[in-house]
Amino acid sequence: MDSQMTSICSECGATKIANAEPSDTIPATPETLAGYQLLAASNEPPNSAERAFLQAVASKSAVRLTCLDEEISRLKDRLGQLEAERSQLAGYHSQNVAILSPLRRMPHEILTEIFLWTLPPAASNPDVNESPWVLGQISSRWRAISLSTPSLWSAACLDYGGEPPIPQMIEAQVERAMVLKIHFLGSDAVESVPNTQREMFKTLSEHSGRWEELWIQLTPTLTPQLDELLRGRLPSLRKIYVGFEDPDIELALDSVKCFHTAPALVNATVLMSPKPILLPAHRLTSYRAACPWGDHERVLKMATNLVEAHIAIAFDNEPWPGLNDPPIDINLHRLQRLYVEHVEILNYLRAPLLDELAVDIASREDVLTPLKAFVVRSSCALRRFCMQGAPDADTTPEILNEYPSICSFTVVFTRQRRSKTELANALDAHLTMLTATCDRVAVSPHLTELCLGMTCTFPIDYSLFLEMLESRRGPNFSLQTTTFLAHANQMPEPVTRSRLDALGRGGLDVRLRGGSDSKREIALWLFEMPWLWKR
Known part of the structure; x- marks a missing residue:
């Protein structure tokens, strides 16, 4: 071979x-x-x-x-x-495709709507690399449309907490807009800034007749200017958000009065104001404030048109009215949504149309007594109930069983002088309480919507969450939507996600939210609590 x-x-x-x-x-x-x-492989020379x-x-x-x-x-x-x-042909081909693009035939109105969706959140100074400024760099048609759309330029944002805005860009926006939504975040942190921002605020005030919204963070140097520049000159202002860079600082004036004469103002948020902000209470439909109870009382007694109210207490060293004192009966005949930082506030209110209530609860606090008194006095039927803070798992079923009209329930856990271990135990206790078993009557089987959330990180036992959801499936339960709001690093592992997806395929809308948006979503669930408004 x-x-x-x-x-x-x-x-x-x-x-x-x-x-x-x-x-x-x-x-x-x-x-x-x-x-x-x-x-x-060697260094040997050949022969x-x-x-x-x-x-x-x-x-x-x-x-x-x-x-x-x-x-x-x-x-x-x-x-x-x-x-x-190929390069030459590709360029020619791209040019032909661009000429044939449906975008060229898109109606002006649709393109304008798309442009409006590209606007960034009104939280920072204008940037030439962001909408609406960048739209004018694409084509002459886009530039013409953007310049002829005043609503693209309405939000004029000035933040003096960092690099100051460019005055020429603000002036261009003011010129191109029809109505204005002013976001003015003042700061006295940099010595050269106060004079600059006072001059800019004075310039903007010359167009105050077109102001529709005003978000303003006041400083000691800016506050005295308000009444001087704005009083009697806000005919179109409908919405205000007023906060202070340093709420603890003493101001040289007794109160801010310029908004009291604004004839169109219906939506007001006042955050941690060291001095009273006078408001046209009889016109307000939305009121959010963190101030002494006495200031709240003065506004609420006249606010007969309120639809939503967010009542937080700040700068209040006076004693609360006692239950044996002469009764304070504030009638809010049109109120539908209410958040109270202290459950005792319910002792002084009457709201017959209320169907959404959010309360801040401390551990072992008696919630049921003032809640019962309020519901009986108001003769209202609560549909949605939200709790935030450190609610006790023994109190929650008492509330839910007492009011079978509640079909949407939210509980959000916050620190409030409790350790993370205590919060984790409280969450587990709530999940166990909501879990249906054969040896006890299920709590609120008619709930259609359930939201759980936390504003701090602590261990989460997702097996209890899954067990609770699976136990509330079936013909005897009405749960349709559940939302879990946590931090990004607290999201469940893949196996748990797979089981949650299976519940979703079975008809239950399961939503997991984590990351930077979770706190904002919690704020929305709790009716945008004032202290969660961060600029």
């Missing part, structure tokens, strides 16, 4: 295989692969015969290399020609 032998081609130096008899002897010369490898042989092979391989180099060069030249031709 023939065997194979590997050798070096004498023509070009390539390796070749030849047949040989098993008995053949292969001398260790460069003509064999073994001999060649022996020379290549004269080997040198002559290798020189001949090297000469022939050099000729072949030259041929290959010439062929490669030729192919490279051809490839360059093809690439140049």
